[in-house]
Amino acid sequence: MNLALEHTTNQSGQVQDQPVLEIHGRASLRGEVKISGAKNSALAIMAATLLCPEYCRLRNIPNLVDIDRMAQILQSLGVKLARSGDLLDLNTSNLAQLKAPYEIVSQLRASFFVTGPLLARLGLAKIPLPGGCAIGARPVDLHIKGLQALGAEVYIEHGVVSAAVKGRGGKLTGAKVYLDYPSVGATETIMMAATTAVGETRVENAAREPEIVDLANFCRSMGAKIRGDGTNTIIIDGVNSLHSTDYPIIPDRIEAGTFLVAGAITQSEITLDGVVPEHLTAVIAKLEEIGSRIIIEDTRRLRILPGQVLATNIETLPYPGFPTDIQAQFMALLSIAQGNSAITETVFENRMGHGAELNRMGADIRNKSNYALVRGVPRLCGAPVMSTDLRASAALVLAGLAAEGTTIVQGLHHLDRGYENIEGKLRQLGANIERVTFH
Numbered sequence: 196m197n198l199a200l201e202h203t204t205n206q207s208g209q210v211q212d213q214p215v216l217e218i219h220g221r222a223s224l225r226g227e228v229k230i231s232g233a234k235n236s237a238l239a240i241m242a243a244t245l246l247c248p249e250y251c252r253l254r255n256i257p258n259l260v261d262i263d264r265m266a267q268i269l270q271s272l273g274v275k276l277a278r279s280g281d282l283l284d285l286n287t288s289n290l291a292q293l294k295a296p297y298e299i300v301s302q303l304r305a306s307f308f309v310t311g312p313l314l315a316r317l318g319l320a321k322i323p324l325p326g327g328c329a330i331g332a333r334p335v336d337l338h339i340k341g342l343q344a345l346g347a348e349v350y351i352e353h354g355v356v357s358a359a360v361k362g363r364g365g366k367l368t369g370a371k372v373y374l375d376y377p378s379v380g381a382t383e384t385i386m387m388a389a390t391t392a393v394g395e396t397r398v399e400n401a402a403r404e405p406e407i408v409d410l411a412n413f414c415r416s417m418g419a420k421i422r423g424d425g426t427n428t429i430i431i432d433g434v435n436s437l438h439s440t441d442y443p444i445i446p447d448r449i450e451a452g453t454f455l456v457a458g459a460i461t462q463s464e465i466t467l468d469g470v471v472p473e474h475l476t477a478v479i480a481k482l483e484e485i486g487s488r489i490i491i492e493d494t495r496r497l498r499i500l501p502g503q504v505l506a507t508n509i510e511t512l513p514y515p516g517f518p519t520d521i522q523a524q525f526m527a528l529l530s531i532a533q534g535n536s537a538i539t540e541t542v543f544e545n546r547m548g549h550g551a552e553l554n555r556m557g558a559d560i561r562n563k564s565n566y567a568l569v570r571g572v573p574r575l576c577g578a579p580v581m582s583t584d585l586r587a588s589a590a591l592v593l594a595g596l597a598a599e600g601t602t603i604v605q606g607l608h609h610l611d612r613g614y615e616n617i618e619g620k621l622r623q624l625g626a627n628i629e630r631v632t633f634h
């Protein structure tokens with residue numbers, strides 16, 4: 196498993212043993228890259244295996260620190276896991292614990308996903324309030340409102356969310372839930388909890404992301420009755436129990452989008468293998484608008500060809516709008532566009548920390564709260580930069596590929612949460628990039 200090195204600080208305050216990426220920029224890339232399984236699908240689906248009282252096999256699981264953390268959380272609850280390549284076998288027959296450990300939960304927001312399945316299966320769950328990327332407040336109020344609507348009693352005390360179904364044999368009851376915002380996580384929590392509830396649950400203003408559809412497909416493969424996923428109304432008819440399954444996770448559209456931007460920012464020809472082009476509609480449309488040439492070769496392959504980089508405006512939105520998880524990568528790209536671009540982040544309130552780091556590389560970005568004005572510059576220049584969150588770290592790597600000279604990207608614990616072997620994949624395409632550790 197792919198655990199990042201922990202850093203230690205010596206007596207003179209220098210950071211030791213912390214790996215960094217050293218990128219010598221302006222290399223032209225060429226070739227084919229295999230896209231890994233979707234992190235965000237895998238995390239939700241791993242939690243959903245708790246609904247099954249038997250055994251599940253998941254395929255196309257990416258090798259990521261976030262996946263390791265979710266595996267540790269499931270292990271702490273009593274699940275037995277065995278990993279072989281991208282296969283993950285989970286034996287969920289004996290759950291020994293109802294409480295997930297704070298040390299891991301605090302590092303992974305998706306750990307809250309176990310709440311719905313634990314409640315559905317056992318009528319009880321105790322989860323410390325989650326952590327994750329520092330990109331905004333990210334409360335779990337919508338998850339909790341949904342669980343309460345299904346009949347759970349929920350208390351938050353000393354930083355721990357305790358949820359229980361009192362009476363009714365510990366079974367949740369189907370209900371109508373309107374989400375104030377189409378939250379991906381809340382939609383998933385409610386959908387999982389409702390799979391074995393008594394009666395029908397209707398989620399209105401549900402999120403429509405492909406990862407929601409993947410989770411619904413996974414639950415259906417265990418016998419759940421779900422319809423409407425992929426639209427803003429999802430209907431779940433509770434069933435008595437679920438059964439074993441063998442399920443492949445969809446490809447990671449965010450990793451795919453990141454490699455498309457890698458092609459655009461380096462003026463290269465790159466083929467992406469193992470993608471669902473339809474999941475990238477907004478990203479492809481924006482790339483084409485600014486001058487990229489993209490060929491959809493078939494249902495699994497995309498090719499980007501060298502093209503122009505013109506300015507544009509971007510506003511992040513829930514799916515099928517432009518993904519917030521690709522905003523940072525586009526900021527890097529638009530920093531070398533011909534003209535001025537405006538980027539508005541509407542999903543998270545604090546997700547533009549990469550602007551200041553890109554400016555260290557010669558970009559001209561001014562941002563105020565969730566808005567950035569990006570004035571295109573002819574070229575970036577290499578510099579030491581610090582990742583502020585997961586997708587910001589990818590943006591800095593992309594900027595480093597395009598920049599003149601050497602870029603040192605620090606804070607790789609962010610990158611390792613969500614990109615499987617990114618430097619290996621980029622090296623295979625011809626990038627001059629190495630992970631180095633200073634002792």
Ligand code: UD1
Pocket residue numbers: 235236238304305331332333334335336337338339376377378379380381402406519520542543544
């Ligand atoms: C998921 C993705 C993340 C992506 C995001 C939006 C996973 C593991 N992560 O995160 O990569 O950036 O969708 O596409 O799937 N909110 C509330 N109350 C809640 C829940 C959310 O106010 O109970 C707010 C959040 O603070 C945020 C917005 O809703 O401002 C969107 O969050 P949400 O869609 O829930 O994102 P996540 O599920 O956390």
